[in-house]
Every structure is written in C-alpha cells, then in structure tokens.
Amino acid sequence: MLTAHIRLILADVSLLLTAYSRPILASVSLLLTAYSRPILAGVSRLLTAYSRLILASVSLLLTAYSRLILAGVSRLLTTHIRSILAGVSRLLTAYSRLILAGVSRLLTAHIHLKGVGVSLLCGLLIGCSQTPRQCSSNIVTTWSSAYQSINQDITTLTAAEFQGRKTATEGARLTQDYLIKRFTAMGLQPWQSTFAVPFSYQHGFSTASGVNIIATIAAKNRSNRWRVITAHYDHLGQTASKMYPGADDNASGVAGMMAIAAQWQRHPPLDNVNLMIVATDAEEPGLYGSYALVALLQQHSLMDIELSINLDMIGHPDRRRAIYMDGQKNIVDFALIKPQLMQQTQLCIRTHRASLLSGRMNRTDWLRASDQYPFHKAGYAWVYFGVPPHAQYHTPDDTISTLDIHFIVAVTETVYKMLSINTLTKAS
Numbered sequence: 001m002l003t004a005h006i007r008l009i010l011a012d013v014s015l016l017l018t019a020y021s022r023p024i025l026a027s028v029s030l031l032l033t034a035y036s037r038p039i040l041a042g043v044s045r046l047l048t049a050y051s052r053l054i055l056a057s058v059s060l061l062l063t064a065y066s067r068l069i070l071a072g073v074s075r076l077l078t079t080h081i082r083s084i085l086a087g088v089s090r091l092l093t094a095y096s097r098l099i100l101a102g103v104s105r106l107l108t109a110h111i112h113l114k115g116v117g118v119s120l121l122c123g124l125l126i127g128c129s130q131t132p133r134q135c136s137s138n139i140v141t142t143w144s145s146a147y148q149s150i151n152q153d154i155t156t157l158t159a160a161e162f163q164g165r166k167t168a169t170e171g172a173r174l175t176q177d178y179l180i181k182r183f184t185a186m187g188l189q190p191w192q193s194t195f196a197v198p199f200s201y202q203h204g205f206s207t208a209s210g211v212n213i214i215a216t217i218a219a220k221n222r223s224n225r226w227r228v229i230t231a232h233y234d235h236l237g238q239t240a241s242k243m244y245p246g247a248d249d250n251a252s253g254v255a256g257m258m259a260i261a262a263q264w265q266r267h268p269p270l271d272n273v274n275l276m277i278v279a280t281d282a283e284e285p286g287l288y289g290s291y292a293l294v295a296l297l298q299q300h301s302l303m304d305i306e307l308s309i310n311l312d313m314i315g316h317p318d319r320r321r322a323i324y325m326d327g328q329k330n331i332v333d334f335a336l337i338k339p340q341l342m343q344q345t346q347l348c349i350r351t352h353r354a355s356l357l358s359g360r361m362n363r364t365d366w367l368r369a370s371d372q373y374p375f376h377k378a379g380y381a382w383v384y385f386g387v388p389p390h391a392q393y394h395t396p397d398d399t400i401s402t403l404d405i406h407f408i409v410a411v412t413e414t415v416y417k418m419l420s421i422n423t424l425t426k427a428s
C-alpha cells in the first residue's frame with residue numbers, strides 16, 4: 001500500500017542481508033580475530049603517548065569556545081526547530097505503517113507483554129480506538145453460502161499457481177481470468193464492452209501496464225445513481241525462494257467483494273442504485289489501478305457516484321476482533337448508522353482516531369494507505385474497511401490459515417447493509 005517503492009526496496013535489502021549475512025559476519029569476525037591484538041596494542045600506545053596532550057587541547061578548546069558553541073547550537077535549534085519537527089513528522093507519516101507492522105511483529109514475538117503494556121503501546125502509537133469499550137466477540141452471520149464462497153475464492157487466489165498476483169505477471173493474468181469467470185457465473189455485466197479494462201502508468205522511468213476488472217449490476221429502474229465497491233487483487237508476487245500469498249492483503253477483500261456482488265445480484269436492496277464492482281490492479285506499487293479507475297469515472301460526468309467503498313485486508317482481525325472504518329465524515333448520520341450496522345452482526349466497528357503521539361499522522365496514513373485515496377483526491381465520498389497491520393502483513397506468512405473467515409462474512413454483510421441504505425451521502 002503506502003509507499004510501495006520503499007517497501008519493495010526494504011524487502012530487497014532484507015533479502016540481500018539474509019542471503020549474505022553469514023559470509024559478511026564470518027569475514028568480519030575473522031578480520032577482528034586476526035588483527036585484534038595489533039589493533040588494540042596500537043590504540044593503547046597512541047592513547048598513552050598522547051592522552052595528556054589530547055586532554056589538554058580539548059580542555060583549552062572547550063574553555064575558549066564553549067560560549068560560542070553553545071550560542072551556535074542554540075541559534076541552530078531556534079532557527080530550524082520547525083523544519084526539524086516537520087521532517088520528523090513527515091518521516092513518521094511515511095513509515096508509520098512499516099513501524100506499526102514491526103511493532104506488531106515484536107508484540108507477537110513477545111506475546112507475554114500482553115495486558116497493560118499492549119494497551120499502553122496501542123494507545124500511544126496507534127490511537128487504536130474511539131473508546132476502550134469492549135465489543136462482543138460473538139459474531140452473528142446470516143448469509144448461508146458466503147462462508148463457502150469466500151473460503152474458496154481465497155484458497156484459489158493464494159494458490160501457488162497464482163504466484164502472489166504481482167501486476168503484469170502470469171499470476172496476475174490467471175487471477176484476471178478467474179475473476180472474470182466468477183463475475184460471468186454470477187450473471188454480472190461488464191461496465192463497457194469487456195470486464196478487463198487495461199491501463200498504463202509511469203513507474204519509475206518506464207511505462208507499466210495493469211488491468212482492472214470491472215463488473216456492474218444495473219439498477220432495476222433506469223438511474224444515474226452509482227455506488228462503487230473496490231478491492232485490489234494484486235500483491236507482491238514471488239522471488240526465487242519465497243511466494244507472497246497475500247491472503248489478507250488482499251484476497252480477503254476481493255473474496256468479500258464477490259460475496260457482496262452475489263448477494264446484491266440475488267437481492268438488489270435498492271431499485272434506483274447501480275452497483276459497480278471493481279477488482280483493482282497495481283495497488284501495491286502505488287494505487288495505479290484506482291487512479292486509472294477514477295480518471296475513467298471522471299469522464300462520465302452524468303454518473304452520480306454517491307459513494308465508493310474500499311475493502312483492503314478484512315480477514316485478520318486484531319485481538320478485539322474489530323473491523324476498522326474510515327471516511328465516516330462523508331456519511332450522513334454516521335452516529336446513527338454505526339450502531340445499526342453493529343446490531344446486525346454484532347461486529348465491532350471501530351473508527352481511527354488521532355492519538356497522543358501521532359496526531360495528524362495517523363489519519364493521513366489511513367487515508368493514503370489504499371485505493372480510497374484517489375477517490376478522496378478527486379472529491380468522491382469514500383469509506384474504507386480494513387484491519388490494522390499485523391505480524392503477517394507483507395510476509396510469506398500471510399496465508400489463509402491465519403484468517404478468520406467468519407469475520408470476513410460479518411464484514412461483507414455489514415458493507416452490504418451499508419450499501420443498502422438509501423440516503424447515505426449528502427446530495428452534491
């Protein structure tokens with residue numbers, strides 16, 4: 001998601017370090033062993049011979065210049081304190097997701113830090129929730145076939161032959177075929193002539209290409225009202241030794257979106273609303289699929305896009321078993337709708353909140369983290385559903401065995417329920 005380049009670079013560096021760490025450590029250790037005595041002896045001789053001189057000059061220098069030095073440091077700090085703080089804040093914003101993932105991995109490793117420690121960290125770093133109020137963990141779902149279909153979709157999308165679904169690879173092509181087959185079997189229609197809608201984008205110094213898969217369910221009564229649901233299907237692919245299955249990121253969102261489409265097709269809740277279902281590509285390298293989608297939507301000014309809902313990572317809940325939601329500012333009467341949604345499935349819905357340390361950074365991070373961002377920039381109303389980063393995030397361990405399928409069903413029922421509310425957003 002956010003700053004995919006940095007993540008790819010970090011992944012490469014980490015791979016390199018892992019591959020070469022032994023020979024590097026071994027040679028360093030050999031060198032130190034072989035030369036430690038002469039080095040230590042030399043250093044010691046130098047220090048003995050010159051220690052008095054060194055100390056005397058340092059002392060002289062400090063005495064002579066201390067006022068000047070202090071004044072300079074003080075002036076520097078005064079002048080630059082704003083830019084320093086801004087830089088730190090920008091860094092934190094850029095890396096918060098990575099940092100959170102690291103912290104989460106650490107916490108998993110040191111699971112005994114539970115209780116007070118975890119909630120303290122959580123509160124300080126993430127501003128995890130609106131209130132510490134506990135939600136029920138007793139999720140109630142009613143869609144009888146959703147569990148099976150979601151399980152099947154994730155199993156397929158994370159299979160070895162899909163190769164981690166990296167954009168413009170054979171694995172991505174297989175994924176596109178699979179999604180089109182699913183849409184066709186459900187009886188959905190392409191938006192334009194075909195489900196596959198290719199796009200190109202500038203990636204570094206070269207032009208790359210991706211393919212969004214776009215399906216629609218037309219309103220029963222002819223209407224220009226549209227609601228859009230997106231979930232990215234691309235992921236990080238594979239290296240010689242590792243495959244990144246991306247079960248939570250984002251086979252979970254795609255599978256949930258499929259279940260919502262199937263339900264909407266069987267029981268369209270509103271007669272005057274068209275639904276657009278988009279499996280986006282090239283999210284991981286930089287949200288390129290959703291930028292292309294938004295550019296396309298903007299060419300159709302007669303379409304009234306009331307709301308876009310993005311699903312990204314909805315299968316691996318935290319210990320509160322809560323789904324996180326952002327973008328509620330767009331929603332009319334959100335304070336009333338939220339308990340209504342929670343009542344349906346007993347699913348715990350939490351909204352992000354700036355915390356003590358992170359301030360604005362937190363919200364910015366969630367906003368830019370996934371495909372909702374191009375919609376936001378273009379001025380469309382959007383809502384995003386997802387879980388916080390976890391230990392398996394962007395690792396080869398993001399497998400279906402770590403997911404809570406029952407939780408995914410509850411999220412999809414919640415999203416469907418939300419999409420079914422007639423007056424969701426303010427008329428533009």
Ligand SMILES: [Zn+2]
Pocket residue numbers: 001249284394
């Ligand atoms: Zn990702």
